[in-house]
Amino acid sequence: MKKVTPDDVNSTRRRLLKTFAASGISKALITGSPLVSGMLFARHADAADAPDKSVAIYVPGGAIRDFWVPTGSGSSMVLPAMSSGYEAVKTECNFLLDMAHTSGGHGRTPLLLSNRWNGSDSYDVQMGKQLGPGMPFTYVNLGVHSNGQGYLTRDGNSQIPFEDNPFNAFNLLFGSGANSNPKTPIMDAHAAAANAIRSKLAGYEVQRLDEHLQAIDDTRRRLDDLGGGGGTCSAAPNGTEFPLTHETFSQQARLQADIAVAALKCNFTRSVSLAFGNHQGEFRIPELNYQGLYHQSIHGGSNGLPDYPYYVEMRRHLGSLSAYLIGRLRDEGILDSTIVVETTDMGHADVHGSSDVPLLIAGGGGAIQRGVTTSGNGFNQHDLLHTAARACGVTLDFGREIPGVLV
Secondary structure (H helix, E strand, O other): OOOOOHHHHHHHHHHHHHHHHHOOOOHHHHHHOHHHHHHHHHHOOOOOOOOOEEEEEEOOOEOOHHHOOOEOOHHHOEOOHHHHHHHHHHHHEEEEEOOEOOOOOOOOHHHOOOOOOOOOOOHHHHHHHHHOOOOOOOOEEEEEOOOOOOOOEEEOOEEEOOEOOHHHHHHHHHOOOOOOOOOOEHHHHHHHHHHHHHHHOOHHHHHHHHHHHHHHHHHHHHHHHHHOOOOOOEOOOOOOOOOOOHHHHHHHHHHHHHHHHHHHHOOOOOEEEEEEOOOOOOOOOOOOOOOOOHHHHHOOOOOOOOOOHHHHHHHHHHHHHHHHHHHHHHHOOOOOOEEEEEEOOOOEHHHOOOOOOOEEEEEOHHHEOOOEEEEOOOOEHHHHHHHHHHHOOOOOOOOOOOOOOEO
């Protein structure tokens, strides 16, 4: 597949805007409502059997092989303690075993979604540009207590910070447009835009539009519940901050997952990345038995016990958050059209290992083998990305295809 350049993207948008204008749909309506523009651009996208959406999840801190490697396959697959958080979605996943890392350890975040430290687009940016030229958002990169220790996402020479605040992420994605009244409720703005194009849509598209509005409203209500809102979510003024604390780490993670799924389902973007923390693991999860930082659960927190009970507990929980996102994609009916990769920065984190790195790929409908394990001996995290891209019909300029993953 050829590389998509900025000129290609702009040309596509201009061509489609002309098409919409000829149909009586104004440019102002399209540019003012991501919901409307995303749906219309998706309507005119080239038909393809391959998955056309991408999700990249970053879970720091690797895992311990003896407590991670699944056995069996399908519904009979047995997940050990450290990977048991994926139980609910195990039949959707291909667990990659014997994988390596190009340089395991801390401080390697830029190399998780790219093979260069700088000067090139990361995987999530490349996938967004090639799968979704013309989408309202080329890519969306979310995080949970992720900023401050390097970035996953790079657009050319620019490092792109994580959006760690779910309120800000929601308003950025589902806001009512740059020219709207900032006090106008988001749902009212989207409903008005939707009503303006209803008469120009086919019956199934009207149903899909209503489903998109419902998905946005469901996410808004969850955000209001967490933030103490009064039932409406007005576009937040500049500088508004959500009080992010470790006490609500898991809630924040699930809300960011909900936002990611809504953005993909509503065709606001074709590429999302979501990071749970950063490479230093400077967060804690208070509902667990271990009350210290994730980093400390790995290095010394288990008091020398060979089974690393607290590292296992925290990594299992992080896996369950990743599984939540995969499950939400399935529940919303878009997992089969989405390729999900989960990456990490090392194998056994207590020794900063570069071998036995726990990686997985999920979704993709009939594009990948699911509910199985695949030996990736001799392959690394960049090969995971190359394989996932190939499943979507995209060719990266780095990495190799891992045998046995694609159908």
